[in-house]
Amino acid sequence: MIVEYNFWRLCQARAIQTGWLSFFMGKRLLLIIDVQNYFFEQNSNAYIKGSNLLIRKINRTIKFFEKNNEPIIFVKFVPSKRKNNFNKWWKHLPQGKDCELYKSLYLPKKFQIFKKDSYSIFRKRSFRKLLKTFEIEEIYFAGVMTELCVESNIRESFEFGYENYLFEDLVGSRNIKYHKYSIEIIKRGFAKIINSKDFIYGKL
Numbered sequence: 756m757i758v759e760y761n762f763w764r765l766c767q768a769r770a771i772q773t774g775w776l777s778f779f780m781g782k783r784l785l786l787i788i789d790v791q792n793y794f795f796e797q798n799s800n801a802y803i804k805g806s807n808l809l810i811r812k813i814n815r816t817i818k819f820f821e822k823n824n825e826p827i828i829f830v831k832f833v834p835s836k837r838k839n840n841f842n843k844w845w846k847h848l849p850q851g852k853d854c855e856l857y858k859s860l861y862l863p864k865k866f867q868i869f870k871k872d873s874y875s876i877f878r879k880r881s882f883r884k885l886l887k888t889f890e891i892e893e894i895y896f897a898g899v900m901t902e903l904c905v906e907s908n909i910r911e912s913f914e915f916g917y918e919n920y921l922f923e924d925l926v927g928s929r930n931i932k933y934h935k936y937s938i939e940i941i942k943r944g945f946a947k948i949i950n951s952k953d954f955i956y957g958k959l
Contacts, residue, residue: 784891785820785827787813787860788876788898788905793832793849795857800847803899803927807859813897813925814861816951821863826889828867829856832904835872874907877915886917893918895954896946897925902937909945919946922954 790813793799795806803809820827834841834848841848856862867885869876876882886894894917898905905926909919921941928934942948953959 782891783825783893783895784886784889785817785825785895785897786876786908787817787827787829788896788908789830789832789900790857790860790898791831791849791853792855792857793853794899795859796853799853801849801929803929806899806927809899809925809927810857810859812951814859816895816897816922816925816955817861817863819955820895821865826867826891827863827865828869829860829862830869830871830876830898830904830908831856833870833872841873874904875911876908877911883915891917893920895920895922897922897951899926900928900934901926902928902930902933906937906941906945909941913945920954921946921948922951923948925951 790810793801794803795810796802817827831854832849833854834850856868869879869882871879894912896905896909896912896919905921909921912919921938923938926934926938928937938948949959
């Protein structure tokens with residue numbers, strides 16, 4: 756009970772400092788996954804083609820959530836220095852400036868940033884606690900890459916009982932085939948697939 760109470764006080768203090776207190780009773784959250792230099796800079800080994808159009812659509816959606824005073828969280832992939840499966844599986848991993856949020860990404864006045872060293876941020880207890888503290892019920896997903904970090908986060912979010920929505924036009928991958936397969940899998944059992952423009956203009 757002491758740990759829970761202290762964490763709640765920490766979240767409350769953090770909310771006051773960042774202006775998040777107005778979001779305390781919010782029900783839905785925008786989660787932006789891995790929109791960082793590693794995937795969006797053209798000279799990067801992991802550059803995603805067409806990401807310039809993707810970033811514009813993501814920015815439009817961020818501004819919509821900001822206008823409605825709804826919480827926005829950015830997630831960055833920062834590999835751990837300790838040996839793990841990522842080091843074994845991938846030849847190249849982001850380092851240094853690769854891990855920074857992409858320069859063209861719109862940052863609202865009120866937001867939170869979480870770092871992860873695995874596919875899913877839901878493995879971080881502090882993140883899960885924050886969602887409970889602010890009574891989040893619905894999570895809206897955007898970012899990259901569709902079949903890896905995005906799908907992993909949606910799957911875990913589903914297991915934790917959240918109602919998931921995937922912006923089909925706000926996710927991307929280096930491999931279009933895997934991207935399409937992943938969306939079909941997500942649609943089958945983990946999230947509702949929606950379009951950001953329809954969402955913003957109330958056409959859903």
